[in-house]
Amino acid sequence: MNALTPPTGVWWKQPLDRVEGTWIVIAFAWCLIMFFMMPYWHVYGKQNLSNEAYRTTPEMFQAKTQAMVDKYKVREETDQKIPVVAPPAGSDVYLIARLWSWWPMVELEEGKTYRLHLASMDWLHGFSLQPENINIQVHPGYEHVMTVTPTRAGTYSIICNEYCGINHHTMASRMYVVKAK
Amino acid sequence: MAVNRMFRTCPSTGLVYHEPAEKLIRWNAVAAVVSLLVGGILALLVTLTRWPAVHLLPPDWFYLVLTAHGLDMLVFWIIFFEIAVLYFCSSVLLRCRLAMPGMAWLGFWLMIVGALVNNVAVFRGDSSVMFTSYAPMGAHPAFYLGLILFAVGALIACFVFFGTLVVAKAERTYNGSVPLVTFGAVTAAIIAVFTIASGAIILIPTFLWSIGLVDYIDSLMYRTVWWAFGHSSQQINVAAHVSVWYAIAAVVFGAKPMSEKVSRTAFFLYICFLQLASAHHLLADPGLTSNWKIFNTSYAMYLAVLASMVHGLTVPGAIEVAQREKGFNRGLFEWLRKAPWSNPSFSAMFMSLIGFGFLGGISGVMMGTEQLNLIIHNTIYVPGHFHATVVVGTTLAFMGLTYFLIPTLFRREMMFPGMAKWQPYVFGLGMMSFSLFMMGAGTLGVPRRHWDMTFAGNALGYEFPGTAYLMMGIMAISGLAAVVGGIMYLLITVGSVFLGKKIQTPDFARVAARDGVAPKPVPQPVAVSHAGIGTAGFVAPGTFVLALVFLTAFVLYYFVNWKYLSTVWPLS
Structure with missing residues (x-):
């Protein structure tokens, strides 16, 4: 009798071996720990992805982003004149993903919290x-809304890491985080 | 139509082959190896392009080749081989005729046509949409049609498998319960039916969308349902390669399962919980709640992970018990030291087990944790993980099984036995290193499915740290080693099957149904006594120590990642 032949006798009455029994208890305890880490982090951890999302359309999201750009634009960068916006702390920041660029660029303040809206x-x-x-x-x-708090000043890159066609690898932008004024 | 009742018995293994089943197993295995050959050439091209110092292909070819590589390996190589395994585990292990060989051939040819149609669509150049083909990015209709045809063929094969189980029961070719390996194959087949149903639910509307009959496919709906197909198909592999581990342990060592009850319950947990893992891919997506994500990504409460941890103990445990009973009973690890490391079936199986657990398993659970997913989603860490599970785990286990099948199924002597001794090490160690350095680069943020990590000529490009380039380089060199291992495998298998010396064995002869009835088993005492082996009441202390080493690595790695997560920007 082995794994290639039918088991003989009443196999479900065969007692558990001590090695297996002990391991099952240990492994299951570890499984429970891993399971409860996730709700635990929702309560005590600081990095949780937001559940807030809305249905949207390209036109609606474009309009909201344009309104933000009109209001908070501080300069333009690169040959494409991509606007850089510096919205005040606590405000809504919109970021468009499209083939194959991010629009606009965002400048945030270190230690301040923003509501970041993402949509394609x-x-x-x-x-x-x-x-x-x-x-x-x-x-x-889908318009995904999350609160984000940049903790370190610097120049960050936003790259696209979901394959989106032939120029996917050219889709990159910046995010600036400046010291609080 | 007369039922073909021609059988032969392999004199060296005692396995019983039904004529149409043997032919179908051979042809499915051959189709699998051909897919592996094509996928392997594509793998080489992908590796040489992602090696920053070489950067071989232009972007359009890179994305095309990567799409074809994913499909030929993940779908065609593995599923053809799995159909061979299903027929083997039903017809051969149950010593029973295969149900409806005509339907099985229909399934086979549908799969062949589907695979060809899909490959043609990709190589035409207008379907470089990756294995995942996320809508609203669209492919040529033939891309979806090929996959649908293939899936219908595979579904037919699953039902031929189930039908064979019914025939075996009706013709009483075995007594009591099916063997454990067959039970594992039943698990794989049940998951396969779920997988194919999910595939139909998403690919049929997408096909209709590609020809203009449906006007909108929601991207989140697509990803949710597609992954019920995409991830579950990897769970078929898990159930199949775990069955292969048990089979190789039985063949090489005559190992008995430590307890049938535990191993079968673990397979049953797979059936109940593995399919929830669609959620692993959606942890960084909008529109789903954390409750949904946590419940599903953890397979309820990691109950499928529990099952894998159980198999990870019981397979080497069974080997340890068998070895100790043969007299290798000294110390903790004499059984392992004295294992037949030059037998490629064993070395492939054992590396598959270690690689699947330590590299694939731990990384999979880590990245399947809701919050931890944020720091690896869509980075090259993800392919690092699944090359450890699907290539080191599944492919290597299937390679090990092939070495067993060549003499008994193909009745040929294995060619290049000296090379075969080394093949699992070259392929397995190359692939483990490949996966490990991919994961390392992913931790530094290197994206997957990306032609140019240097962002050459892009004013806004990101400059990855030097370590990331170093890791991508080592990854590519390891990948080349694995390609060499793959070439060795192909030389040995193709050489043996077509040019190997024929083994003369008794040929097929008619066996009447009443002669195929299994004899009544001699009643045996149920309690298996392992008196005199092991230490401290543990029959497999060495395996237990290895399991604790695994658990320690798991716990440390898991919390290291939480620590890493705690340093990134607060999000809520």
Whole structure:
């Protein structure tokens, strides 16, 4: 009798071996610890992805982003004249993902909290903030709203890490975090 | 139509082959190896492009080749081989005729046509949408049609498998319960039916969308349902390769399962909980609640992880018990030291087990944790993880099984036995290192499915740290080692099957149904006594120590990542 032949006798009455019994108890305890780490982090941890999301359309999201750009634009950068916006702490910050750019650029203050809105105009994109290494999926038709608190001043990169066609690897932008004034 | 009742018995293994089943197993295995060959060439091209110092292909070719590599390996190589395993585990292990061989051939040819249609669509160049083909990015209709045809073929094969179980029961070719390995195959087949149903639910509307009959596919709906297909198909692999571990342990060592009850319950946990893992891919997505994510990503409460941890103990545990009973009973690890390390079936199986657990398992649980996913989602960490599970785990286990099958199924002597001794090490260690350095680069944020991590000529590009480049370089070199291991495997298998020396064995002969009835088993005492082996009441103390080493690595790595997460920007 082995694993390739039918078991003989009443196999479900065969007593558990001590090695197996002990391991099952240990392994299950570890499984429970891992399970409860997730709700625990929602209560005591600071890095939780927001559940807040709304249905949207490219037109609606474009309009809201444009309104923010009109209000808080501080300068333009690169040949494409990408606007850089510096909205006040606590305000809503909109970021458009589209083939194959992020729009606009954002300048935030260190230690302040913002409500960041992410949505795609076309296909799926991936918001990947480097070198912080925060990675969030960006969908068309969904406006994902999260509060974010940059903790260190510096120049960050936003790259796309969801494959979005032939120029996917060119889709990159910046995020500035400046010392609080 | 007369039922084919031609059988032969393999003199060296005692396995019983039904004529149509043997032919189907061979053809499915051959189709699998051909897919592996194509996928392997593509793997080499992908590796050489992601090696920053080489950067071989232009972007359009890179994305095309990466799409084809994913499909040929993850779908065609593995599922063809799994169909062979299903037929083996039903017809051969139950010594029973295969149900409806005609339907099985229909399934096989549908799979062949589907695989070809899909590959043609990709190589035409207008379907470089990756394995995942996320809508609203669209592919040529033939891309989806090929996958649908393939899935229908695979579904037919699953039902031929179930039908064979019914025939075996009706013709009483075995007594009591099916063997453990067959039970594992049943698990794989049940998960396969769920997987294929999910695939149909998402791919059929997407196909209709691609030809203009449906006007909108929601991207979140697509990802949710697609992953019920995409992730579950990897769970078929887990159930299949765990069954293969048990089979190889039985073949090489005559190992008995430590307890049937535990191993079967663990398989049953797979059936109940593995399919929730669609959620692993949606942890960084909007529109789903944390409650949904936590429940599903943890397979209820990590009950499927528990099952894998149980198999991870019981397979080497069974080997340890068998070895100790043969007299290798000294110390903790004599059984392992004296294991047949030059037998490629064993070395492949054992590396598959270690690699799947330590690299694939731990990383999978880590990145399947709701919050921890934020720091690895869509980075190259993800392919690092699944090359450890699917390549080191599944592919290596299947390679080990192949070495057993060549003489008994194909009736050929294995060619290049000296090379075969080394093949699992070259492939397995190369692939483990490949996965490990991919994960390392992913931790530094290197994206997956990305043609140019240097962002050459891009004013806004990100400059990755030097370590990331170093890791990508080592990854590529390890990948080349694995490609060499893959070439060795192909030389040995293709060489043996077509050119190997024929083994003369008794040929097929008619066996009447009443002669195929299994004899009544001699009643045996149920309690298996392992008196005199092991230490401290533990029959497999060495395995237990290895399991504790695994658990320690798991706990440390898990909390290191929480520590890392706690340093990133607060989000809520």
